[in-house]
Amino acid sequence: MTPTAGSRDAALKAAGAVALAGMLAVFLTGCGASGARVDGARDAGRAFEQALASRNYGTACDLLAPETRAQLEEDEKQACAKALEGQELPVSGAVNGAEVYGRQALVRADGETLFLSQFTGGWRVVAAGCTPLEDKPYRCVVKGG
Amino acid sequence: MSGSRQGGQEHGSFWRDNSLTLAFGTAFLLVLLGQALAGHADFNAQLTDDGLQRISLGEYMTSSDFAVDVTENWQSEFLQFFLFIFGTVWLVQRGSPESKELHKIGSESDHEQRMGDHAGKDSPRWAGTKDWRQLVYSRSLGLVMGGLFVLSWLAQSITGVAAYDEQQLRQLQDPIGWGAYLASPDFWNRTLQNWQSELLAVAAMVILSVYLRQRGSPESKPVGTAHTSTGVEG
Numbered sequence: 567m568t569p570t571a572g573s574r575d576a577a578l579k580a581a582g583a584v585a586l587a588g589m590l591a592v593f594l595t596g597c598g599a600s601g602a603r604v605d606g607a608r609d610a611g612r613a614f615e616q617a618l619a620s621r622n623y624g625t626a627c628d629l630l631a632p633e634t635r636a637q638l639e640e641d642e643k644q645a646c647a648k649a650l651e652g653q654e655l656p657v658s659g660a661v662n663g664a665e666v667y668g669r670q671a672l673v674r675a676d677g678e679t680l681f682l683s684q685f686t687g688g689w690r691v692v693a694a695g696c697t698p699l700e701d702k703p704y705r706c707v708v709k710g711g
Numbered sequence: 712m713s714g715s716r717q718g719g720q721e722h723g724s725f726w727r728d729n730s731l732t733l734a735f736g737t738a739f740l741l742v743l744l745g746q747a748l749a750g751h752a753d754f755n756a757q758l759t760d761d762g763l764q765r766i767s768l769g770e771y772m773t774s775s776d777f778a779v780d781v782t783e784n785w786q787s788e789f790l791q792f793f794l795f796i797f798g799t800v801w802l803v804q805r806g807s808p809e810s811k812e813l814h815k816i817g818s819e820s821d822h823e824q825r826m827g828d829h830a831g832k833d834s835p836r837w838a839g840t841k842d843w844r845q846l847v848y849s850r851s852l853g854l855v856m857g858g859l860f861v862l863s864w865l866a867q868s869i870t871g872v873a874a875y876d877e878q879q880l881r882q883l884q885d886p887i888g889w890g891a892y893l894a895s896p897d898f899w900n901r902t903l904q905n906w907q908s909e910l911l912a913v914a915a916m917v918i919l920s921v922y923l924r925q926r927g928s929p930e931s932k933p934v935g936t937a938h939t940s941t942g943v944e945g
Contacts, residue, residue, distance in 0.1 A: 633762025670880035681883055685764045693883055703883040710762040
């Protein structure tokens with residue numbers, strides 16, 4: 567096959583378009599989370615806070631990440647709902663905002679911060695009752711292993 | 712040989728005529744896929760350690776973690792060529808085929824560069840102009856390489872802060888903004904570890920090609936050429 571100059575130009579333009587599309591995709595990848603994902607994380611955080619406020623610990627347990635729930639049950643040597651009730655988690659009932667990076671999120675509530683991660687069933691709380699420490703990870707009342 | 716001759720250049724099949732670009736382009740895609748597979752396995756191992764849900768290959772390939780690993784290498788490659796293209800206008804190495812002849816330091820005359828009135832019938836159209844088009848075209852290779860460097864370095868910084876902040880959240884720490892990330896050790900460690908390797912490769916190629924030969928390669932002098940011959944390609 568001996569392509570014409572026109573077909574070579576077309577091939578070069580196509581290669582350029584693919585390269586530009588790739589670069590654009592890279593930029594979009596880094597441009598933060600979509601509004602829907604931020605809303606999803608905030609809604610999950612709010613549902614967790616409301617479950618605690620209404621002392622509905624079973625619902626709150628369902629919103630915990632699997633490892634966090636398992637760690638809580640192992641530490642307290644009792645079922646999740648009972649174990650969660652015994653924790654000194656701040657109860658705010660309201661959330662102020664959420665930040666999402668990739669599949670991880672941080673939700674700020676009155677007096678505490680929640681860390682969440684995305685699972686097949688939706689956003690789940692990885693750590694709760696968290697307060698910041700200078701230049702260190704947050705100290706959390708409930709978290710995974 | 713079945714190829715035809717046109718303008719002193721032998722033409723063969725499309726595949727043969729473009730084999731260098733096609734081979735390296737194909738190898739690039741295969742190696743990029745290999746990087747994606749290895750990176751995906753590594754990333755999932757970290758997620759498992761943190762008790763988080765593993766992600767699919769497709770999700771990984773559209774993640775900031777994969778993007779920053781790709782772009783940090785891209786930017787340094789384009790920087791390497793940008794510096795090499797512009798640097799070799801003014802800097803020379805006696806005996807190296809990567810260097811121009813020692814008396815040609817600088818941007819050279821229009822006659823030597825076949826520009827303006829000295830452009831031939833087969834010259835690119837903008838080479839024969841005398842306005843901004845000549846100015847741009849006569850530096851287009853370096854400008855495009857420099858532009859790609861800036862874009863991919865910017866992409867590294869944007870995807871880098873997203874990947875860094877995801878990692879921060881996994882470690883129960885606050886995310887940081889783009890400005891703070893530009894001053895962070897993570898950004899500069901990713902950047903400088905790539906820059907140093909590219910600069911080493913250029914320096915090694917320039918000086919080793921003074922004394923060593925690769926028969927048949929245009930990146931080498933012909934095997935029997937003296938070590939002192941400069942600007943001679945095989």
